[in-house]
Amino acid sequence: MGAAPQTVVGGVYADMFETPRARGRVMAFYMAAASFGPIVGPIISGCSAQYGWRWTFRIDLMLVGCSWLSSLFLPETFSRVIVKKRVAILNKQSSTHSYVSQRELQSTAIQCSLKETLTRPITMMFTEPIILFSGIYLAFAYGLIFFCFQAYPIIFEGTYGFDVKQTSLCYLPIGIGAASSGFVSLYYDVIYERAKAQGKRWTTIPELQRLPVACIGGPCLTISLFWLGWTANPQIYWLVPVLSGLFFGFGYQIIFISLLTYVTDAYKIYSASALAASVITRSILGAVFPLAADPMYSALGVGWGTSVLGFASLACIPIPVAFLYAGEWIRKRSTFCQQLLKDESATEDNHATRPVTPEAV
Secondary structure (H helix, E strand, C coil), X not given: CCHHHHHHXXXXXXXXXXXXXXXXXXXXXXXXXXXXXXXXXXXXXXXHHHHCHHHHHHHHHHHHHHHHHHHCCCCCCCHHHHHHHHHHHHHHHCCCCCCEXXXXXXXXXXXXXXXXXXXXXXXXXXXXXHHHHHHHHHHHHHHHHHHHHHHHHHHHHHHHCCCHHHHHHCCHHHHHHHHHXXXXXXXXXXXXXXXXXXCCHHHHCCHHHHHHHHHHHHHHHHHHHHHHHHHCCCCCCCHHHHCHHHHHHHHHHHHHHHHHHHHHHHHHHHHHHHHHHHHHHHHHHHHHHHHHHHHHHHHXXXXXXXXXXXXHXXXXXXXXXXXXXXXXXHHHCCHHHHHHHHHHHHHHHHHXXXXXXXXXX
């Protein structure tokens, strides 16, 4: 159930905000807020563990309950569903039942809907290079977050003799770094809009609106891993490896903000399916990565064990760079992106040439 917000948020923002600028800003705020969940969670559980393990679940239940209550008041945002509901109301008020939406003119068999819902994310994952490689990078960054939940106790309790509460506080720099990434993303957005107002040619390229900051985040994530691995030593003051979390939080968060907004901008009404494909891969790695921490550190030690992840992160750095230079070429050959352009063109033509009739709502 926790994967639902991660899956639909891109589609919701694509429905609510028409301009890339607005979508980018709300996505930055969303990711900044969402990043504090995994970071604050270990701190809360570490401090509440002294009162018994049940308190960890009680606090979780309180937070989930508040979130669930607030979700009950959220309205529908998908235009096709909104139109279908309006048609149902009009038909209820009318005795002729002559109102029909464009969606209802198409096949509405339940097997078609299920096929579209269940297979589209998988299809997009394996046929859309943007979805595939951004999903790999996001899954790796997401897995690293949960890897740290297992790695930090091994590193700081084993190397520096920290207790559970002290170890949980070591996650704070990650949260601070993640929060700062939102401000950097918004600052770049201001620079972009200023250049766009001045008519700079580079602002006409969609990739340059989202991806440059991701190209900065990748090296930061890589540096943080080598920093943590080779400074976690009894002869080095404990604050030095802890501060690597600033670069780690900033790096993974800016990657998330940039790539998720880029995918949302590129696929718009298909972005929910695109993000669902991404959620599948990163949820798997988020579950698997923590299981590898103890065996890897036992076999390689903290330095080389963390360096393995650092080298993997280094290999992912070219992904946003490749999108930056080849993204437009990829989108022109994308089945979904081209279908999206046709749908938008048809919608504009219909609004411009066809009168509104009660039979076609």
